[in-house]
Amino acid sequence: LVNRGDFLHALEHDVKPAFGSSAEALDHYLARGIITWGTPVSGLLEDGMLLINQARSTESSGLVSVLLEGPPNSGKTALAAQLAKNSDFPFVKVCSPEEMVGFTESSKCLQIRKYFDDAYRSVLSCVLVDNIERLLDYGSIGPRYSNLTLQALLVLLKKEPPRGRKLLVLCTTSRKEVLKDMEMLSCFTAVLHVHSLTKPEHLIAVLEESDVFSKREIQDIARKLQGQKLFIGIKKLLALLDMARQTEQQYRVIKFLTKLEEEGGLDTGSSLH
Ligand code: ATP
Ligand code: MG
16 A cells, blocks of 8 residues: 555655755765865865766766775765765765665665666766775675675676766775775776875864864964874864864863874874973
8 A cells, every 4th residue: 555655755765866956965964064174175176076077078988986085084975975066967876884784785785776777867977885895894804895795886886877878976985905905996987085184284274164263272273283293084173173162261272282182183292281
């Protein structure tokens, strides 16, 4: 028996992606926006735009696949979502391990396959495959992974869409070397590196975009970070800022710097205090 609820469910989950945009799905990954904290970010967005144009162009083949690789917390998923959004392709689908928790290998493969099949039906489509190594059930202890899912992805990453259709595939991973061992790296049109913040000026640019610290406090932090080496992902940094925001104002700067040091965001931890 099919009732109204089923119909609405289908409308929400099955029908819409084939026609309308899935921009809301992307906004979920972009809730905190993209802060252009330095040339690594602007450079990646520019390279991404070239690849998007390549995917759209009628002379090129119908398939452009891009891997965004970088350390954990460096902002891979958000940047991939931003590229998908920049493409302005009407069909966008996000394939992420979170929504496949508890799936068997074969149902996972079927689901991935369905995303691509849906994409082939639209003229301009974008499929975002987030966190590939997780999707493949890769575990560093073992190491084991789902060969079935790997084979499915390898096929889909190479398969040209039907004539006249354009497909942009955006993938993310923090385990580039694992994908290399799985002979997946060579499948991509391009591999873009997502950087962590490595210079004090990167960090200061983020502080200036957020409203946690006053101008004077930012100057203070800049002075203390001078000459220090830094290595922190944007996601981690934003989390530290959230924590600082909750801290009483008089302790905010020192709390932030201490946490930055504790998290290993600073290479040398000597001269802070
Ligand atoms: P994980 O390794 O856990 O998969 P990730 O590398 O995918 O993490 P994201 O989940 O994309 O990281 O988190 C990045 C967060 O930082 C997002 O909330 C995003 O809105 C925000 N952000 C702000 N500026 C940037 C930027 N320049 N690049 C990427 N993300 C940014
Ligand atoms: Mg991610």
